[in-house]
Amino acid sequence: MNFITLLGRQPELSLAELEQRFGSSNVESFGRVAALVSAAEFDIQTLGGTVKAGRVIAELEKADWPRLSRDIVGRYARELKGDGKVTVGISVYGRDVAPRDVQRTGIALKQALKKQGRSMRLIPNEASALSTATSHHNKLGLSQNKIELLVFYGPGSVIVAESTGTQNITALAARDQGRPKRDAFVGMLPPKLALMMINLSGITNQNHTHDANDSTILDPFCGTGVVLQEAALLGFNVYGSDLSEKMVDYTQQNLQWLGAKHAIGDVRVELGDAIEHGWNLPISAVVAETYLGQPFSAPPAPDKLDKVRRIVDHITSKFLENLAQQLPSGTPLCLAVPAWRDSRGSFTHLTTIKKIESLGYEWQPLKTANTHNLIYYREDQVVARQLLLLTKK
Ligand SMILES: C[S@@+](CC[C@H](N)C(=O)[O-])C[C@H]1O[C@@H](n2cnc3c(N)ncnc32)[C@H](O)[C@@H]1O
Known part of the structure; x- marks a missing residue:
């Protein structure tokens, strides 16, 4: 067809x-x-883009x-x-x-x-x-x-x-604006992008034998739980962790709200620093918007940007190292990491991206796009999201 x-x-x-x-x-x-x-x-409702x-x-x-x-x-x-x-x-x-x-x-x-x-x-x-x-x-x-x-x-x-x-824009808006807990500071991942990221990871590939009901999606930076909300609606069991107790509570409340309206699978949310946390296996895929650093409304001065990038690089690379020790080989990932856009539209990327392979991951190849250059952004945004499609080696 x-x-x-x-x-x-x-x-x-x-x-x-x-x-x-x-x-x-x-x-x-x-x-x-x-x-x-x-x-x-x-089914268009299972696609974000x-x-x-x-x-x-x-x-x-x-x-x-x-x-x-x-x-x-x-x-x-x-x-x-x-x-x-x-x-x-x-x-x-x-x-x-x-x-x-x-x-x-x-x-x-x-x-x-x-x-x-x-x-x-x-x-x-x-x-x-x-x-x-x-x-x-x-x-x-x-x-x-x-x-x-x-x-x-x-x-x-x-x-x-x-x-x-x-695309059901009413349902998407209701999932975004209707959930009980939102937080402008940790950022607002649009549900559409969360859905895209789940699909981009490859876990929903029609040729895979994964049955969503028996698969678990982990978000180790779950924030208010947008990724987990979308994963639960696709039928996956969901597993979140976050450094902040407030965010663990927000995710729990948002998933409870979702579970009261839709039949969803298992939910597990816990406190944990992604740099050192030990997650419970099995995990079928990891989909996360990782720590993006502080928000900017205008491009920062170069030394300021450098400072923020170093901090984010540190957290991202330590997290990837920790996760690689736990994931079975072949586990797919889609991570949104920051890329900073200057006034001419050029991007400053995390240096961690260059070391991805040595951290234990492979890039997933794409036919239709350059997998090293998938960036989601709006014209007025300084902090764009670079999407990394990886597989654990
Ligand atoms: C960009 S936000 C993710 C927002 C999320 N996508 C949502 O739906 O709300 C990043 C999250 O990572 C958390 N975080 C920052 N550093 C962390 C760390 N080392 N380990 C675990 N979580 C961390 C923050 O508390 C924040 O909730």
């Missing part, structure tokens, strides 16, 4: 997530904003919109034979088609359906593509009578797909 996905704000990270999840032979980029995925099933997804229904020769539009209406009106009112939205990616021209396609489809005796509600286009919020709030792709046609212009052809759903 072939799916096409609309990638998130940082397409290279979204693509790497898909590659780790579905295997590199099953994922291919399609233009700059999309990817083709070959999989038996595709995919914004929309659809089942491929046709691959057409590249043509201007009016011609393509006639072709789509001709083919698709037949597909939509059936009863009851149908709601349809149309989104075009990879080419700037005027919203009113997309709208015309919708109107033509509506007329064709009317001739077949079926009525259709058309979602208005304010841009060539419907926003995630519009698609989500109209529940497009979630039932047979709420449809979104996704049209992707790629380098050599055009793919038409029927949406199977949009």
Whole structure:
């Protein structure tokens, strides 16, 4: 089965997530904003970096919109034979088609359906593509009578797909803002990024034999527990530790809150300094946003940055050394460590990254991205997160 996905704000990270999840032979980029995925099933809610997804229904020769539009209406009106009112939205990616021209396609489809005796509600286009919020709030792709046609212009052809759903931004926001304990100082890992990190580690790879219910994800810097929350929702048993008693308590409370609303597996949270703590095995994967150093709202002076980097380097390398002595060979990891962005957009990296191999880890190779350069950031952020995809040697 072939799916096409609309990638998130940082397409290279979204693509790497898909590659780790579905295997590199099953994922291919399609233009700059999309990817083709070959999989038996595709549940967008288990991915952090995919914004929309659809089942491929046709691959057409590249043509201007009016011609393509006639072709789509001709083919698709037949597909939509059936009863009851149908709601349809149309989104075009990879080419700037005027919203009113997309709208015309919708109107033509509506007329064709009317001739077949079926009525259709058309979602208005304010841009060539419907926003995630519009698609989500109209529940497009979630039932047979709420449809979104996704049209992707790629380098050599055009793919038409029927949406199977949009990222559930309401549920993500509720998990982020609704949980009882939040802490602006330890940082706010967005749930989307936490979900991406779990998939990026490789633990959810469809070719692995891991059964989530029998697997445990460890976060040794669990903070308020965002990674563990997302891991628990994917069905994993979760295990967290943190240096701060307050954070251990926050994670416990947040997971209790989650457990009251969803069926989740085992939860274990304990106090521990990651530099020397001994964790209980078995651990199937380690996913963590490690200590990021102090927050900065503007790029720090070089000597200040140097000082902070040294401290973070010390903690990170000692932690990695300690963990390597405990993990079985082959355990996958995804760690978010800081990289500091200056005003010209260049990054200062941890020096520990250069010693990863001597600390007992291997880089996980990627087909779609450079595994040494996966950085999650927003334009206004000084402290970016570099994602390290590793395997214990
Ligand atoms: C960037 S925050 C992680 C935030 C977390 N992702 C969340 O969801 O809230 C880093 C966490 O590491 C903890 N920490 C710092 N140094 C530590 C150490 N040596 N061992 C264990 N935890 C540590 C801090 O207390 C903080 O909660």
